[in-house]
Amino acid sequence: MSETATTGTTVRKAVRLEATNHEGSLLGKNVSPAKFEAGKESGFAFADILFAIDLGNEIVFGDAFPEWRGNLYDIAMVPDLTTLVEWKPGLDSVIGDYWLKDGRPVPICPRNLVKGLVARLAGHGYTATAAVEIEATLFEESVQEARARGYRDLTPLGGSTGATYHLARSSDWVSYMEAVVDRLDEVGIGWEAWTDEAAPGQTELNIAPTDPVRLGDSWARTRQVMREVAHELGHTVSFMAKPTAGFGQGAHINISLQSDGVNQFFAEDGLSEVMGHAVGGLLATMAGATSIVMPQITSYRRLVDLTGPPTTISWGVNNKTAAVRAITGHPKYSRLEYRLPGADVNPYFAIAVVLAGVLAGIEKQIEPPAQVTDMAWALPDSSGVERIPDTMSKAGAALAADPLLREYLGDEFVDFWVASRRWEWMEFHTKGGDPFAELSAWESRRYFEFP
Structure with a gap:
């Protein structure tokens, strides 16, 4: 078979295999067209070490190795051919x-x-529709210069003042975002x-609603x-939860459930029963979920009252200070916004x-606690509303003890x-x-x- 193949309007020279590891980094390898054709059904060998190294490229110790993990055993990365796109000419x-x-x-496997x-x-007869609001910070310097500076004292792209919704960003910032969405259009995102x-x-970039796997x-x-x-x-861009000592950045997930094409979160008078149970499950699992959706040391530096991220295990109708925001009253747009995850x-x-939280709420019929109708930040202990775990150790302990998750x-x-978060904590402190x-x-x- 030829080492090249025609795809679209260009000659395919290579295929890039892609999948994330546990840290969220997009990993992969480039293979020839012939190699891809030979392995696209059976899969391609990846060493299991991809789940055993940290972001510092160190082997993680301290967790049990099940039977599938060992001395660089191979696991198979099997491509989903529905995701095959022309990434750029020839690739x-x-x-x-x-x-x-x-x-x-x-x-x-994520x-x-x-x-x-x-x-x-x-x-249960449900399909989910989900979307995400991705936040990231852009810097003028190239990634090479950023590395030389230790990623410190970089120049924000588009101006040194912060704003929200302002159109006064300089043209370099605008040109970057226009180039990004042009590329998204080209690859079908x-x-x-x-x-x-x-x-x-x-910047914040909103990905359109789709099914959960495709959203990932x-x-x-x-x-x-x-x-x-x-x-x-x-230039360079970072999805770090807090790339400077200023504001942090998150990734809000919006979700709704449909059955036979009908939004199950909609009710004329507010929350449907299904939405109420989903809220109950999301809050019941939130303390443990914090460890997963706030994965790094810096993730917890983002949890500052009055700065945007949620700090309490709370929900409210159209309340953006709560961890779960319910948007109600519309047969199409009724949904839940899960505001806890960091950009990392x-x-x-x-x-x-x-x-998992939505399923737990529905299957266990978990009723939501009282909603927070005022500001959900800086609530006193007497409110009865718990704080989100604010350290990696607290969050890890909550996850380990969570029977639902x-x-x-x-x-x-x-x-x-x-175990991987305990390792990360140790690396930071030593x-x-x-x-x-x-x-x-x-x-x-x-x-x-x-990532």
């Missing part, structure tokens, strides 16, 4: 899942985790809007597009956590994840992290470019 890309040799999914929960929802955000250089694919690819465009234009989250894990995500995933700094140099080096 196609395709997203896949991780599978074991016996045909079972790898228990901690994309398969979402697929399993989608199937569980389908068993639906988007709805982009705007400036609160911090200097910060679009989210992971959008971050890759934003990086590639930044590199091409001589693994897209598939974030979606899985939301689906263990049921819906699996013991193996939960134990693996908690290799130069400063818990008293607004943002330590260790965090900038470790997280600025990843």
